[in-house]
Amino acid sequence: MRLFIGLPVDDEVxxxxxxxxxxxxxxxxxxxxxxxxxxxxxxxFFGECEGNVAKAIESTFCEIPVPGGGxxxxxxxxxxxxPDVRKPSVLWAGLNADHDAIMRLYRSVDRYAANFxxxxxxxxxxxxxxxxxxxxxxxxxxxxxxxxxxxxQTHFGESSFKRLALFSSKLTPEGAVYTELKSIAF
Numbered sequence: 453m454r455l456f457i458g459l460p461v462d463d464e465v466x467x468x469x470x471x472x473x474x475x476x477x478x479x480x481x482x483x484x485x486x487x488x489x490x491x492x493x494x495x496x497f498f499g500e501c502e503g504n505v506a507k508a509i510e511s512t513f514c515e516i517p518v519p520g521g522g523x524x525x526x527x528x529x530x531x532x533x534x535p536d537v538r539k540p541s542v543l544w545a546g547l548n549a550d551h552d553a554i555m556r557l558y559r560s561v562d563r564y565a566a567n568f569x570x571x572x573x574x575x576x577x578x579x580x581x582x583x584x585x586x587x588x589x590x591x592x593x594x595x596x597x598x599x600x601x602x603x604x605q606t607h608f609g610e611s612s613f614k615r616l617a618l619f620s621s622k623l624t625p626e627g628a629v630y631t632e633l634k635s636i637a638f
Contacts, residue, residue, distance in 0.1 A: 454620060460615065461613075493581060509618065532604065544580035
């Protein structure tokens with residue numbers, strides 16, 4: 453079973469990004485566009501987990517300590533790409549949130565994952581919402597590059613994270629199908 457831990461987003465975020473999705477769909481860009489129902493912030497990706505490990509993660513997930521204080525407000529700010537806008541593999545929308553609270557949550561999840569022998573992430577955690585993946589070996593240019601650059605600081609809306617969730621991910625020819633297995637309310 454493929455598993456990951458993430459922060460689900462609500463319809464307000466989906467509506468705020470609808471113009472971006474419309475632009476991506478209206479052109480013949482070399483992209484695999486993420487369905488809005490699959491929008492989330494990945495906190496920890498486990499990948500394929502053997503049956504016993506998957507069961508252990510699912511049965512102990514609600515033990516992850518999460519920061520107190522209720523919902524975590526955020527705004528969706530700007531567009532960008534990883535690893536670089538000139539040679540991207542992922543197009544994303546950025547997040548502006550309480551950095552300390554997000555990092556405490558991230559470290560808590562990373563410590564939890566270590567219990568199952570998943571390595572701590574060495575890269576800095578950069579919360580983002582994946583909008584599309586660039587098809588292998590393809591580059592972006594022209595209108596898409598201009599669009600990303602002209603929307604580097606565009607405000608797409610505000611909301612709040614209400615829970616941390618454990619998801620399963622099933623790969624299909626039409627794209628990934630995510631199922632929320634458990635959640636911890638903030």
